[in-house]
Amino acid sequence: MRSLTALVGDAASILPLASTVKASRRDTLGLGPSSLTVGSKTLAIGESTHAASFAVADYPAEVGNGWLEPLLSYPARIDVAIHVEPVPATVAADRLRKQRARLESGRRLSAERGRLDDPLTESTAADARELAYRLACGEGRLFTVGIYLTVFADGDEALAETVSAVKSMADGMLLRLVPATYRTVQGWTTTLPLGLDGLRIRRTFDTDALAACFPFTSDQLAQVADSTTPVLLGVNGTGAGLVCFDRWALDNYNSVVLARSGAGKSYLTKLDILRSLYSGVQVMVVDPEQEYVRLAEAVGGTIIELGVPGTRINPFDLPSEPSGDAVRRRALFGHTVVSVLLGSELTASERAVLDTAILAAYAQAGITDDVRTHSRAAPTLIDVANALAADGGPEAKSLAGRLAPHTTGSFAGLFNGPTSTAAEGHLVVYALKHLPEELKAIGTLLVLDAIWRQVTSPQRQRRLVVVDEAWLLMKEPAGARFLFRMGKAARKYWAALAVITQDAADLLGSELGQAVVANAAIQILLRQAPQAVESIDAAFGLSAGERAYLLAADRGCGLITIGASRAAFSAVASADEHVLATTDPAELARMDAAKNPRNPSPEDGDF
Template sequence: MANFWQFKDIKDGVIIMKTGQYRMCLEIFPANFNLMDEEEKRRAIIGFEQVLREIEIKYPLRILVQTRKTNANDYINQLEHTYSIRSIGTYDLFRKYADFIREVNKDYEIITKKFYLILEFSELKYTLSKDIISREEKDTKKKHEITEEEIFQEVRQSMIAILTTFKSQFQAINLKSKMLGTNEIVKVMMAYLDEEKFLNNREFYEHIDEQRQRALKQNIPFSVINKISPDFIEDENVDLMSINHKSYLRSEFLSELGSHAYIDWFKELVMFPYANDLMFTFTSKDAGETVTKLTEKRHRIEAKIFDEKSQHKPKNIADTLVLESTEKIEKQYLRSEIKPIDLKIEATFRSDTIQALNMVHMNLERLLNRKMMRSRIYHYEQFEGLKGTFIGGYSDTSTRNHRDLNTDVAAFTFPFIIPQISSSTGILYGVDEINRSLVTIDRKELESYNRSIIAATGAGKSYFIKLDLIRSRMIGYQSFVLDVENEFEMVTHYLKGKYIELNDKSIYYINPFHISGPEYKAQKIEFVRDLLKTMYGNEKISVTDITYIEKAIGAVYEECLTKNYQPVLKNFIKAIESLQRNKTIENLLIVLRSYHEPSHPQYYLFNKQQNIDFANDDLIVFALKYVDKRDFVVAVILESYWNYINHPKNRAKFKNLIVDEASQLFQSGLIVEKLGSLALRGRKYNSGVTTIVQSINHYYQSPFPRTSDLFDQSSLTLVMKHKVSDSFDKLNEKVHINTPERAYLERLEIGKGLLIVNDSKIPLSIKSSEEEDRVCTTKPPV
């Protein structure tokens, strides 16, 4: 095992190699070439060529395509273990879901692909000279010893600058990317070495940086390598290795790349539907040396042509074509239009049995034969091959395993062509119509927990959300729904949740003035101030009066926190009554006193202590269709939800706030402000917001700018059947909808949509079991 590790530590998102190099990584969210026309594919390849031309000599750029395939039983077992299904009381739901997954897995595979760009860099000038003279020390010519930490930080900042350039270049071809931190790099390594160990100890590995800091404070040695290391990596044969006697691996490299380069050159290899790690290594070469060799080659061909002409031999067309090609490439090098590249393509395939692995190899050979390519197994060098496809390693073999190319040719290897999303800890969203694979998503793996759903009435958006509620409840997520059209009563009863319609006859109450602790005082003062202004009818209140009112609100909370009770409206009326009276204060008091009258329709909203316990209910649906002054009610619900997720003891469970027909609520500044804050800061509190609208324009045509945050802060968007012509311009601006994608959207059927996850697009078809279908159908058949 010791010989396998070619890095010594991972720190601040940097892999520190034993040879003195450093590595940082980008995760690239791929395009979908199946939904792109030829011109757009060509633009992507040209953009990728610009990335390859940025590679510096001696510092290779690596691209890792990590593919994992899971069978239904492994997925089900992992889901049960991860969420402790048997202990959260949802096993009956889980059993039905498991039966459905086993059935649908007969027709659809469970495959996921991840794409990573790995930048390698060396120490800067301080490597050779371990000292530097600062400006302040120049006069005295004192030398300052450069520490390893200073070298590390200098290198890290240089690498971040390069990766930022790469991110911009990928963004120009509509590919989103993100830099990986230490925890995320460890996750990639564990997926390579021992994914089961990672999933069984997910909490530890997802916070390994914190674990390191805790250990260092206690003077306990901490080694990342020891934490991620599998028990065994052993040779099983001259062409085979095993990890922990559970996974069998075989490493190969491409020895022949075919006769010519073209669009979709490596599409079938990237899409190869078996578990593998495919590593492209691009190394820049000295252009001067390459030009010298080309010049010599040109001279030889010219001499040959001249001799044959002198001897009156027939003209050799092949020589003429080679000469023209050589002259063209030579000129391109001299004009710096292209650069020489050394390309190495390695792959490690894995399976549970040797027989299955042999079958994978046979299928790979058939694929390569069709494309006039060849692969060679690393015989007697499997250990080196294994290191070659590891994110923190490289192969050092005696076998020639690379090819000389130019950047314009190498760009056709463009691997970011197909998104396949299937998390072993995610719930089913549907099936990918093109790749025929199940789409399972774990929202906690996304950059943000927010979602946006765009669909017309009858497209299936409520059906999708009801399915999501059932499956989210199964894994222990809490869900809170603002049901604007009263469509969720059946699914609420099915899941034994609370279906609440807040009105003067309701037995449930929410106290908008509730405060969880002194640290939330400033937030509560701001909310109550805005609430009172709204109750006053948003008539103008002077800055001076607002200041006095804020002081009065603060005094109420100070007293409540001191005497340990929760305020209601009468406490604020009493505090405002003590202020110096003027016309504004008098009018405000008249309004507030009217809300304190038991005969007022909203008396229940401001004068009762809260008896809805957000912490103890896993599903609460607020029916809002017939609620009087709905904006008030929704603002109060959102404030109470904010109070709930803010409390430290409530952060363990994942919380899902769903806003149906959200555009009907976008006319209230109080609601929009709170939803925007939840979208921006919810991840910190383990909370996500799902908004459902009929057009993307609803996010951007509201009178309140923060409405746009609800879309801009979403990592997942589902665009279903709706009037595309009205929203296409904004959709194209925000998520770049090309011509084939627009055509797909315009012919969508009910229950289908374009799923956009981190800008990667998947044509999705929603799938449900018979029982789920009965529960989720808005108007079930008689």
């Protein structure tokens, strides 16, 4: 740093030699420009880049969250640096005491001389008094903050035009910019990611004012004061900030993602899952298309693939938490299971014999209303069918015969034994792709029941239930009722329902679907098809610009709505996250080829 500063003294005689030295070092190390031409207010970096540095000297009296966004998103190359240094508590208290003493003495002197109260002095004194009490209670701290920026352009004329425009924008923000006159090198290095403040033009901020300077926020989204677990959604579509949201700090935790096929809805959801897992959220996914299996394998999650031989879910399993009415509740659910299996509603007499058979199966397994017996192995559908056959009545035999395909016939694989895989872990994926169409309805019902039992368990934990391709579930009455019930009651159990669908018409075209959307505090719209944009427009009240944006949005780009706030965003992912989240068939084929090469090249020596 001292060698660069020395160039300011005699630039004409030293710069040619310095340029040669810098060029050789750059060729060796790959660091630094080829030359520096130092002026009083500008700096020429290399052969064509010109720069001018400024410090913010005056600030507005009050600012809001993301107030630096106009400066950060200005359509030119501007490097902005914020230097923050905490003030020790004892020093801060002493400074505030002296400041309050000066203000109070000024007020008393004005009163003795009969002058009118100065509104500015009164406001400053009130602010200082409030800040002093907050510091004394440990609710805030003081910091010295310096905000600097360096404007770049190709050529002196272009730099002058850009600087003029930036100053005009700063004046509109009530900021006064002072140039780094005769300290252009220090100003430039101050805005480099070196952590060095060579200008030291600073102001004192409290904690709230400093938080408002945080550059990675969206000024278009409502910020929740008690947010502690925000999730990064992406970069702001109209600025340079980041778009984050914290579902657990909102009135309810539900979300809805609507997009056409290929718009990136599953990609975005996987990023949400990964980033939610970081904060200790348990995630359960209903996966109709086998899209979340790779993600679960990578993070050590539990995968339950219904339809695969040996994978079973016993509908008569009792909850892990003991309850005196658990047996009767499971018996009632058994009525629903049998009704879905048979594809018709049961008559009153059929319900009577079925209820008797279910209770008899529990009794034969040694399970009664006594909670001490609930740890024993639960009966299965075969045990219920055997109890029906042993009843001897015509209706019982009829039911047992109609259940035969699911107990001993072609569809018995899902029911002919106890539950094979416990639905435990930080991530549980229920993959339904391998289920035959004839078992889709009952498989979905069993999965939703297992999820609901975990959500309503006495163990309090943040849980995120992801239902992908929700339009498939909306076609089934049991699935539609589940979404409706979750949307209404999930918050009571510290759970969130995330509904993702590509068929907005099916979701918005039913009363249950509209209730799910209405009970979602977070609504995300990605690229829409022209055929569906009318219903989306009617449901969400889009402006003409927002409607056009959704029709032309790139993959992963869209709108997020939280309450009355709405912002455009573009999803971003790290390289590792992208590998786990992508569903592009071409990328997946390349990944598979890289793992299992089948066509070695001639360089491999196999030809």
